[in-house]
Amino acid sequence: MVEPASLGSSCEGQWRQQIISRMDFSGTIGVLLAICFVCLLYLSSRKKKNWSNLPPGPIPLPILGNMLQVEVKELIKSLRKLSETYGPIYTFYLGSRPCVVLSGYQVLKEALIEKAEEFSGRGDFPAVQMWSNGNGIVYGTGERWRQLRRFAISTLKNFGMGKRSMEERVKEEAQFLVSEFRKTEGKPFDPTFFLSCAGSNIICTLVFGERFEYTDEKFLTLLNLINSNWKLMSSTWGQLLFTFPKIMRHVPGPHRQIYKNYLQLAAFVGERLKMNKETLDPNNPRDFIDCFLIKVQQEKNNPNTHFNDETMSKTTVNLFFAGTETVSSTLRYGLLILLRHPEIEEKLHEEIDRVVGPHRSPCMEDRSRMPYMDAVLHEIQRYADIVPMGVPHTVTRDIKFRGYTLPKDINIIPLLCTAQADPTQFKNPGCFDPSHFLDENGRFKKNDAFMAFSAVSLPCREASLPGREPGHHGALHLPHHHPPALHPPVTGGAC
Ligand code: HEM
Numbered sequence: 001m002v003e004p005a006s007l008g009s010s011c012e013g014q015w016r017q018q019i020i021s022r023m024d025f026s027g028t029i030g031v032l033l034a035i036c037f038v039c040l041l042y043l044s045s046r047k048k049k050n051w052s053n054l055p056p057g058p059i060p061l062p063i064l065g066n067m068l069q070v071e072v073k074e075l076i077k078s079l080r081k082l083s084e085t086y087g088p089i090y091t092f093y094l095g096s097r098p099c100v101v102l103s104g105y106q107v108l109k110e111a112l113i114e115k116a117e118e119f120s121g122r123g124d125f126p127a128v129q130m131w132s133n134g135n136g137i138v139y140g141t142g143e144r145w146r147q148l149r150r151f152a153i154s155t156l157k158n159f160g161m162g163k164r165s166m167e168e169r170v171k172e173e174a175q176f177l178v179s180e181f182r183k184t185e186g187k188p189f190d191p192t193f194f195l196s197c198a199g200s201n202i203i204c205t206l207v208f209g210e211r212f213e214y215t216d217e218k219f220l221t222l223l224n225l226i227n228s229n230w231k232l233m234s235s236t237w238g239q240l241l242f243t244f245p246k247i248m249r250h251v252p253g254p255h256r257q258i259y260k261n262y263l264q265l266a267a268f269v270g271e272r273l274k275m276n277k278e279t280l281d282p283n284n285p286r287d288f289i290d291c292f293l294i295k296v297q298q299e300k301n302n303p304n305t306h307f308n309d310e311t312m313s314k315t316t317v318n319l320f321f322a323g324t325e326t327v328s329s330t331l332r333y334g335l336l337i338l339l340r341h342p343e344i345e346e347k348l349h350e351e352i353d354r355v356v357g358p359h360r361s362p363c364m365e366d367r368s369r370m371p372y373m374d375a376v377l378h379e380i381q382r383y384a385d386i387v388p389m390g391v392p393h394t395v396t397r398d399i400k401f402r403g404y405t406l407p408k409d410i411n412i413i414p415l416l417c418t419a420q421a422d423p424t425q426f427k428n429p430g431c432f433d434p435s436h437f438l439d440e441n442g443r444f445k446k447n448d449a450f451m452a453f454s455a456v457s458l459p460c461r462e463a464s465l466p467g468r469e470p471g472h473h474g475a476l477h478l479p480h481h482h483p484p485a486l487h488p489p490v491t492g493g494a495c
Contacts, residue, residue, distance in 0.1 A: 057090035123412060139318075151292075206323075269317050416451040
């Protein structure tokens with residue numbers, strides 16, 4: 001072998017050049033080999049996990065998956081766009097995790113309604129899972145989830161139909177809300193804060209047995225925690241946590257606040273559990289927590305029970321969290337939409353004046369005689385589309401679906417927004433048009449493509465929860481409160 005020191009300076013230059021290019025070459029080979037190795041690992045894991053007959057989708061990169069093919073900030077929009085190329089069912093790699101994306105009413109119906117049991121597993125949602133450890137409803141799984149969910153639905157239903165019915169609670173809260181609005185004396189104001197308080201108070205009366213004043217410091221802290229978590233989950237940091245949970249858990253950043261906020265919410269619920277335990281009268285349950293305490297007592301000799309302090313705390317936080325921002329956002333959208341559509345507001349007033357009149361508050365019985373109000377409420381929920389992606393699901397066993405093999409535990413992303421905007425089900429999907437829920441005789445008409453409530457979210461729907469009630473806030477304040485100062489320029493048409 002020739003030693004470099006024995007060479008002349010020009011040869012030395014050549015030699016260096018050769019070495020450098022050899023190094024470049026071997027470096028390139030190394031990188032290529034590493035990529036091949038990762039690809040092989042990836043392909044063998046596909047085989048092992050039975051990912052070989054998944055629906056086709058965009059070609060993923062190792063580790064990054066399809067994340068370079070979408071805008072992280074606009075994930076839903078990007079997923080919808082991809083469905084234009086790959087159809088109603090395709091595979092999308094969130095990092096190294098394959099997810100089957102379902103888009104459009106037909107495929108969502110086949111999965112979430114016709115094969116509800118098979119698609120009922122909970123998919124990865126690290127922001128919530130980090131904290132809940134599978135112990136609540138929203139991120140529980142298997143038998144525990146089934147039992148907690150069944151218990152929550154029946155308990156909330158009982159409270160809705162109990163002595164002090166849900167209707168009374170909603171009416172009472174609506175009065176508080178209206179009186180806050182009245183204090184503004186017709187001047188422009190931002191109703192967001194009051195709507196959050198009112199929406200949350202409905203669920204508070206069910207879960208904690210009481211409503212809170214809109215000035216209560218503790219209540220306001222809780223609302224801030226919930227609001228902050230919704231924002232963080234929808235932020236780029238939240239999306240990164242969703243995509244790369246294993247890595248992002250260890251990366252510092254604002255997304256870690258999500259976990260801390262949950263702990264604070266749980267601490268508040270913990271205080272309430274303690275208070276309820278000390279004052280519990282098993283013959284006279286006051287709220288959801290009392291009912292849960294009684295259930296824990298009843299099951300204390302069952303070694304396999306799913307009812308304990310841990311599941312009680314997580315389930316209560318779930319209900320409080322899921323029931324707060326959803327309702328207030330819907331109310332806020334409702335107001336905004338009506339401000340943009342004075343002609344629709346006018347028709348609502350006409351119906352309210354005719355059916356309810358000026359001397360009393362509306363009640364549930366009025367609903368069947370107010371088809372226009374019913375249709376507007378449904379259309380607000382469809383158009384506002386506040387939970388566009390639902391929550392990630394999984395399949396509970398290996399299944400054949402539309403000719404593909406979906407292995408147990410594969411993540412499913414149901415794009416609920418695509419059902420609610422499906423042109424085969426709604427004649428003007430991009431427009432706010434109450435006639436989507438009216439028949440030719442002006443009677444209220446259901447539409448199964450209204451996914452948020454028709455297919456999946458049983459606790460929201462069947463427990464007669466406030467998700468169904470924004471109209472009653474609306475109907476209560478509409479006859480008395482016209483805020484002309486807030487009307488934006490009339491846009492014309494219904495879009
Ligand atoms: C306008 C109001 C609401 C909307 C649009 C809404 C929408 C949704 C959606 C889309 C899901 C996902 C369902 C799935 O994919 O399985 C869900 C789940 C859930 N929601 Fe709501 N929701 C609303 C109000 C409420 C309220 C008031 C509560 C309070 C009790 C609530 C409690 C829950 C719970 C516990 C789950 C988990 C259900 C399960 O695991 O099966 N929601 N909601």
